[in-house]
Amino acid sequence: MMWRYLMPLGIFIVLTAFFVKGLSLNPRYVPSPLLGKPAPEFELPRLKDPNSKLGNIDFEGQVALFNVWATWCVGCRQEHSFLVELSQENNIPIYGLNWKDDRDAALDWLSSLGDPYVGSAFDEIGDTAIDWGVYGAPETFLLASDGTVLYKHIAPLTREIWTSEFLPRIIAECGTLPCLELDN
Amino acid sequence: MIPEIGQFALILALGLAFIQAIIPLLGALWRRGDLIAIARPAATGQFIFVMAAFIVLCHSFLNNDFSVLYVVTNSNTALPTPYKIAAVWSAHEGSLLLWILILSTWTLAVAVGSRRLPDEFAARVLGVLGIVSVGMLLFTLLTSNPFERIFPSAIEGNDLNPLLQDPGLVMHPPILYAGYVGLAVPFAFAVAALLTGKLSQDWARWTRPWTVSAWMFLTVGIALGSWWAYYELGWGGWWFWDPVENASFMPWLAGTALIHSLAVTERRGIFKSWTILLAITAFSLSLLGTFLVRSGILVSVHAFASDPARGLFILLLLGTITGGSLTLYAFRARHLTVVEGGFRLVSRESFLLMNNILLVVATAAVLFGTLYPLFLDALGMGKISVGPPYFNAVFVIPMLPLAALVGVGMHTSWLRMSGEPLSRRLLFPAGIALIVGLIFPFIVFGQAGALTLIGIVTGLWVIASSLLEPIKRALRKDSAPMPLTRGQWGMYLAHLGVGVFILGATVTSSYTIETDSSAVLGDRWQVGEYELVFRDLRRIEGVNYEATEGEFEVWRDNQLMTILRPQKRIYRVQTSPMTEAAIDVGWGRDLFVALGEPLGAGAWSLRVQIKPLIRFIWLGALIMAFGGLLAVMDPRYRVQRTREQGNLRKKPTKTI
Secondary structure (H helix, E strand, O other): OHHHHHHHHHHHHHHHHHHHHHHOOOOOOOOOOOEOOEOOOOEEEEOOOOOOEEEHHHHOOOOEEEEEEOOOOHHHHHHHHHHHHHHHHOOOOEEEEEEOOOHHHHHHHHHHHOOOOOEEEEEOOOHHHHHOOOOOOOEEEEEOOOOEEEEEEEOOOOHHHHHHHHHHHHHHHHOOOOOOOOOO | OHHHHHHHHHHHHHHHHHHHHHHHHHHHHHOOHHHHOOHHHHHHHHHHHHHHHHHHHHHHHHOOOOOEHHHHHHOOOOOOHHHHHHHHOOOHHHHHHHHHHHHHHHHHHHHHHOOOOOHHHHHHHHHHHHHHHHHHHHHHHHHOOOOOEOOOOOOOOOOOOHHHOOHHHHHHHHHHHHHHHHOHHHHHHHHHHHHHOOOOHHHHHHHHHHHHHHHHHHHHHHHHHHHHHHHHOOOOOOOOOOHHHHHHHHHHHHHHHHHHHHHHHHHHOOOHHHHHHHHHHHHHHHHHHHHHHHHOOOOOOOOOOOOHHHHHHHHHHHHHHHHHHHHHHHHHHHHHOOOOOOOOOOOHHHHHHHHHHHHHHHHHHHHHHHHHHHHHHHOOOOOOOOOHHHHHHHHHHHHHHHHHHHHHHOOOOOOOOOHHHHHHHHHHHHHHHHHHHHHHHHHHHOOOOHHHHHHHHHHHHHHHHHHHHHHHHHHOOOOOOOOOOHHHHHHHHHHHHHHHHHHHHHHHHHHOEEEEEEEOOOOEEEEOOEEEEEEEEEEEEOOOEEEEEEEEEEEEOOEEEEEEOOEEEEEOOOOOEEEEOEEEOOOOEEEEEEEEEEEEOOEEEEEEEEEEOOHHHHHHHHHHHHHHHHHHOOOHHHHHHHHHHHHHHHOHHHHO
16 A cells, blocks of 8 residues: 555656756757758858859858848847857858848948958848758758758857867868968 | 845844754753744844845945945936835845845744734744754855955946836746745744644644745735736746746645645644645745756746856755755655545545646646756757647646636535535536627627636636525525634635636637737728727827837727827836837726837837736735635634733633
């Protein structure tokens, strides 16, 4: 008959085990379904030159960053200076996806705050962002040289995140550090 | 200097809480009157010091002391004074202090109100409350000190979250906390009974008024929260099954079950170990809510800024308090169930048993839905969120039979079978509910689905059945069998509230008219039976915000009914936009207009809703709480005291 009175304690212990485990999980972390898969195809006019196009072909054969940004996005302003630093520190190309933005405002932004991008695609309607599963700007994708998505970071990129999440993956991808070294 | 006084007061309170937690329990164990006698002064002292700390924090807010980090993050010089007070409990640290203040207030009330109880028993109750208090005070002082200073001090504060700058939110947390912290009292009574190893019917009579009081606050607190969400979040919903809402709702469900099971234990001396388990569960669910809200373990719209270290601490606390009491339960509970009397199928006991089963099933379903995302995530089975469809279904399934049974249950008698006269008595309310419930929706709204009809009939059935006895007595004053006691009045009223709530909830969710449209100045359009005219749009300067205010005329049958002025506010410091819906309140329906976003070219998106009987939802909750108040005031709970005092006066030599 004792088990009847022990049951509540048993249930409670099981629940507590879940809570202990739960404390180390982040419920807000949603992994991208694109991880490990080829990046979605796209081709868009370039921000600086509407007559030429930017698309997956431009990423091919290199480890690259693809950063979703817009002038209306506060987080983008926050991460922008770090992106500029990053573009000067190593030779990983950063491509931009200028998302649902005003072309003049975006060009203004780049000329006043600096342009870390090898090139930015101008996604006026937001179709490409939908294909890429963008939740909100800023988001940064890490792409492998074969065009697969290695990692995705939501929220402003910082040096801490760069060091802890991006660098290890880049090193794993390139072997040593060839793709990080500056050309000069 | 003054904030340090507050912190010092909290440390002294912790010291007294330790004394209150240890010495009276030892005194009860060793039967030492001198140690037992320490319980009450320790509780009183602890209350005084916690109160002092609380007043100091209020003082820091009122004087814009921006050297205190908590004030900097939650206040601003331009914040209106009432909101400066509300800001005290607007975030984690201060609300924890409020939690502790309320706990020590309940403890003080128990210390004063337990003089008719055996000293040894009262000492154990106060000791258990002391243990809870030690845990919460340690939590505050070690992880969440509201008096933390910053140097150099800030010039201006970050302001109170605009969502919280609202009269509803000034009152909601204190009342809600009074409810779920109040459940610590029946919990302490339960643990004290387990420690004593005896549970008399007296025990249930002592515990009942405390439980009902806490339940009353919880009812009003939840209703206030729902009301606030309705008009302030700008969506027009009144319940969202958000984890934080569930956190307050689960203790309510368990507390409701506890009230009913206590009734059986008091009258019949059965269900003893079950009642104890419910008392432990109800308070544990309160603590669980605190854990869920403050640990960041679940995603919620109104979770506090979360911190895993804090989560771990509350989990430890939960493990100690709940784990400890359940262990005690495992070893002691079987000694309590000495005689289990039997009862017939149609008796008050069996109806209350069904009530308990259904309420516990509902609690478990809500708990399961709330924790399900966590279970899956912890087992590595993916990320999901559980939405209202699940909760609505699993909640209504046990609640519908419960509501149907309550109409019968309140007319049954203890022990005996009274089948035939019962069905004859209930024919009248059942008939009214069926006839009105099946005809009325078609006349008023023109159509009705099966579920809607079931809901309306059930609501009316509970209302009619609750009013049966009071009306009978009002009609035939002379031949009425017995006047109703306050306890019975309370029961009928509380159940009436349940019926009113069911009616309101059903009608609102079935017949709400919702439109999202865009309009420019001068537009006129039809929503339901009303015609709206977009008259004006202007800028308003508030104390600490700027607003765009729309002016809408509401016409019906070519008559101007009212003018509604919804606002879109931008608070200056936090610059987040806030929707202030304009609501034309009525018994029959609410007309709800919220200003959305500017769409360019002078057009605005608008949300207009007509919500019939929505007031019944909160009215029902208030009636329930009022029923609880009447029940608490039943003289039965005081008779004992005067009798015992009489005895004391007669034999003074024995008590000294």
